Amino acid sequence: MKSSLSCGTSPIVGLRFSIHPMADNFVEIIKGALSKADTSNVWMHTDDVSTVMRGKEIHVFDTAKAIVLHAAATGAHVAFNGTFSIGCPGDTTGDSYLEKEDVLVNEPNVKDYRQYVSSQFGLYPMNNPDYMAIIYKEVERAKECGVFNESMHYASGLHGDIHDVFAFLEETFMHARSEQNKHLVMTVNMSINSPSHKGGS
Numbered sequence: 387m388k389s390s391l392s393c394g395t396s397p398i399v400g401l402r403f404s405i406h407p408m409a410d411n412f413v414e415i416i417k418g419a420l421s422k423a424d425t426s427n428v429w430m431h432t433d434d435v436s437t438v439m440r441g442k443e444i445h446v447f448d449t450a451k452a453i454v455l456h457a458a459a460t461g462a463h464v465a466f467n468g469t470f471s472i473g474c475p476g477d478t479t480g481d482s483y484l485e486k487e488d489v490l491v492n493e494p495n496v497k498d499y500r501q502y503v504s505s506q507f508g509l510y511p512m513n514n515p516d517y518m519a520i521i522y523k524e525v526e527r528a529k530e531c532g533v534f535n536e537s538m539h540y541a542s543g544l545h546g547d548i549h550d551v552f553a554f555l556e557e558t559f560m561h562a563r564s565e566q567n568k569h570l571v572m573t574v575n576m577s578i579n580s581p582s583h584k585g586g587s
């Protein structure tokens with residue numbers, strides 16, 4: 387890993403995530419999802435706890451959605467949890483693949499998949515005194531986009547087709563930061579193919 391400090395001006399989006407399939411063949415599902423997605427536009431590393439991905443925003447969201455969809459397509463009940471980050475002052479410019487072209491490599495392969503997902507997200511606009519206004523605005527955006535599910539402590543509930551939920555997450559991640567406040571963290575939990583989803587899936 388290279389380690390030149392970028393002083394928080396870097397456009398690199400990082401995502402650290404885990405997939406937990408509630409199935410006996412969880413190893414096959416995790417490894418299968420990671421290998422079926424085209425990861426050529428992101429830097430990625432998997433360990434025993436999670437996987438980290440770094441790259442341009444569009445490629446991180448494109449690759450993450452494909453990985454989740456490939457795990458979901460097995461039919462197993464799968465949980466995804468991830469932390470997205472951009473603009474961290476302590477971040478480094480290495481392992482980023484920023485030179486990649488803006489052509490999505492997974493979207494053509496997964497665009498026809500349909501998958502209901504129930505999700506909870508949290509926004510953390512770092513060092514921004516107006517953070518509550520930003521959070522309320524983004525919750526309003528979720529309502530306008532038709533993916534809002536319910537209010538709750540410490541997160542907001544989203545649900546719907548995975549393409550709509552991911553599109554919202556990418557949009558809100560773009561809008562909840564600014565030139566003055568570059569550092570943003572977003573947490574996302576998803577539950578897929580859950581027996582609790584009566585009629586929605």
Ligand SMILES: Cc1ncc(C[n+]2csc(CCO)c2C)c(N)n1
Pocket residue numbers: 403404405406412413416417432433434435436437
């Ligand atoms: C996305 C993602 N990356 C890594 C792990 C950790 N993990 C748990 S079991 C397993 C397969 C056997 O090594 C791995 C890699 C995870 N759960 N999800």
